[in-house]
Amino acid sequence: MAPVLVVEHLQKHYGNHKAVKDVSFSVEAGEIFGIVGPNGAGKTSSVECIIGLRPATAGTIQLLGRDLKQHGSYIRSKIGVQLQQATLPDRLTVAEALQLFGSFYPQARPWQKVIEEWGLAEQAKTAFANLSGGQKQRLFIALSLIHDPEIVFLDELTTGLDPQARRITWNLIQDVRKRGKTVMLVTHFMEEVERLCDRIAVIDQGTVIALDTPDRMIAAYQHDLRQQPVPSRDLPHPERVTFEDVFLRLIGQPAH
């Protein structure tokens, strides 16, 4: 099956600052694909170029087999986006938000169905400001899916949520995939990518420094640990390696 997204040698410069130096990866239909990296690594800049929000400085982006530069409006109709630090006017109700976002797309699904699917029917008349953190995230997911896109980009969806709301949101992300969508997930939570993602790209200083399944990355790290002649106090016990340990080593930080 052809990949739904192919990014090749993407670069994004802001003046002299090279935020994205060389990012390449491809994503298969139905994957939950994670993008992780330290603050300022270039994750959001990469995603913003991929969704057509910012022009790339160099490189090519193909979504659903079409080049972003030539087919921008087609591609925008096929992607759903929940951007970092998304918010809505305090007094806008859930139903109004869904109707408003639906009005942007000719092929929008009936908002009454979407509100039911995402368990927000009881909050239809609730103002955005009065929703819980978890309900706000559910609304943002529903809004990103109102036009029935094929690929959904979720940037730091669970930042600021308490652990319970975060876990509920994980289930929602899996529900998005169950509905046949491909999910691109940008997050700082390593447990989140380890549990949810089929594959992960680790971006550091504007380049992809690792790309694989979480299990394979963890296995490679464990293998390396066993090769060490003297156990280091900075490294965790090999049986308890997590993706977070792998991530910290990849970006050059001590694991514990």
Ligand SMILES: Nc1ncnc2c1ncn2[C@@H]1O[C@H](COP(=O)(O)OP(=O)(O)OP(=O)(O)O)[C@@H](O)[C@H]1O
């Ligand atoms: N509009 C902009 N103008 C100038 N510099 C920018 C702009 N947007 C981002 N940058 C810079 O580009 C670099 C990459 O930022 P970006 O937001 O893409 O990183 P990130 O990996 O998403 O970080 P975070 O995890 O903190 O969200 C940072 O040094 C940032 O300050």
